Amino acid sequence: MQSFTEFEPKFITALQQERSDLQGLQGASEAQVSAWIEHLFREYLGYTHWKEITREGSAPVGSKGSKQMFPDLRIDIVNNGLIFVECKRLGRLDGPRGQDELNEAVNQLKSYIRAHVDQASLKPKTVLGVVSDGNVWLLFGLNRANEFHTIAEWKFLTDDPRLLAQRMWLLAKPALAQPTSALLEFLARRTLAEVMKDSTKLLTRRVNEKLPDGTVSEELIGRWLRDAFSETTAPSNRLAPADATPQEIPVADPAGRGAVQEPGAGQGEAPEVPAPVRREEAPSRRIGLADLLGAGLLLPQDILVLEGPGGQRQTATLTPDGKINVGGDTFDSVSPAALRALELIGKTVRSINGWTQFHVLRDGKDLGLLIEVREQYEDKGQETALIPTSQDVLPPVSMGPDAGVLAAMEQVKPLLALLPELTANPSKASISLYAGKMVVCYVHPRKRGSPRLRVFVGENCPDWVTPDPTYSAWCYIDDWTVGTERVVSLLKEAPRRRAEDLAAGGDAYRRRGEPPGSTTSLLSQ
Secondary structure (H helix, E strand, O other): OOHHHHHHHHHHHHHHHEEEEEHHOOOHHHHHHHHHHHHHHHHOOOOOOOOOOEEEEOOEEEEEEEEEEEEOOEEEEEOOEEEEEEEEEOOOOOOOHHHHHHHHHHHHHHHHHHHHHHHOOOOOOOEEEEEOOOOOOEEEEOOOOOEEEEEEEOOOOOOOOOHHHHHHHHHOOOHHOOOOHHHHHHHHHHHHHHHHHHHHHHHHHHOOOOOOOOOOOOHHHHHHHHHHHHHHOOOOOOOOOOOOOOOOOOOOOOOOOOOOOOOOOOOOOOOOOOHHHHHHHOOOOOHHHHHHHHHHOOOOOEEEEEEEOOOOOEEEEEEOOOOEEOEEEEOOHHHHHHHHHHOOOOOOOOOHHHHHHHHHHHEEEEEEEEEHHHHHHHHHHHHHHHHOOOOOOOOOOOOOOOOHHHHEEEEEEEEOOOOOOOEEOOOOEEEEEEEEEEEEEEOOOOOOOEEEEEEOOOHHHHHOOOOOOOOOEEEOOOOOOOOHHHHHHHHHHHHHHHHHHHOOOOOOOOOOOOOOOOOOOOOOO
């Protein structure tokens, strides 16, 4: 392995298994997590010689008082460089005290590094530190001024696979051995973006001086620069663009029914390599707003609302052909519309997943996030598709779940243990509970408290639950930890009710006021 183009397909092909192995380390010791991280360095990052990686206890880097100091792993880089790795138990850096734990681990690792550098007769040219619990990774370096600086952070379990491959490549042996290392190139691109951002006034003046007629605004120049860095910068063979899609890379398919490859969304490389907007926005079947409108899950009169960090709100409207109008500008896709909505309320970001930001309002009622509506469309399509009926076969997942969904999975495990007939299928923003091919419940993560359940009840909604304001056959359970027995009973009844409703020709997602057999919101078959 000498280049990123060789590394990326191998890494992404194995990623699903590596994520599964990591999740199996829940509750394991730091030493076990350390062994798994060492495996990544040896198997994928090119450190295959037995002398290149030193484990804790075999090579002290210095001492503090009478106590010797050891990193969990020390990795030798070609041409006089070192990577020090501090490992923590899985979940330690992402829990309630995650930031405190991370800060403490970073300070501890910096002490290791200082002790080594101060005592080394030959100062290493490259010094890197990695703090990780397997999922959360923080990479920092020591510069020529002997100061520490953060380079990048990522999450192994939830980040986009190609973005994750780029981050891991920063630590690869061949990447660091290049005449211009991938790490240096990454930092240079980020610095260039910052310099250009600070120079928009000068650039605007220079551009306007050369125009034959008229002028452009500094804001417009700034927008063009952002677009240029995020979409059109020439790719590097050492640090591939975040949204480039090699044509022969297989995408993991947990159901084993054959992978579906997602078309590439662009050819550019962002200076900070943010999560690419277009990859996040498009699932494998490229569902758009026009599909949701055609299925009746969205209505042209629905309002999209995006709320900023300070509570400011920006609304957007839908066009009949599935476009979004924000402040007079019309957008073909969701994420650029979300970026514009944020700009109008005074916040500028490089990238955002609009599907997870826009709420849907209908007649003043909040129907939830746009991505939840999209997942209803996906679930409906999965149910009507010709797929095997075995309950052991899961519907395909187009994107990895986010941290909130992973946390919700842990929270509902006690409930699922009482419901062996149901299969949990996590998606980007929620969890679908299946009985065979039928969705009978959605689990929606919340920032506080237990996840919210949305359960299929048919025409008989118990008085102790909250009726879904839009779909007449569903209800909400806000706290399923109270009265667990009746919640379990309701979920055990859900598959039978759903099957009877389906046999009667009912649409599971019929709206209130529609008869059970209505087909106005059925997807096109």
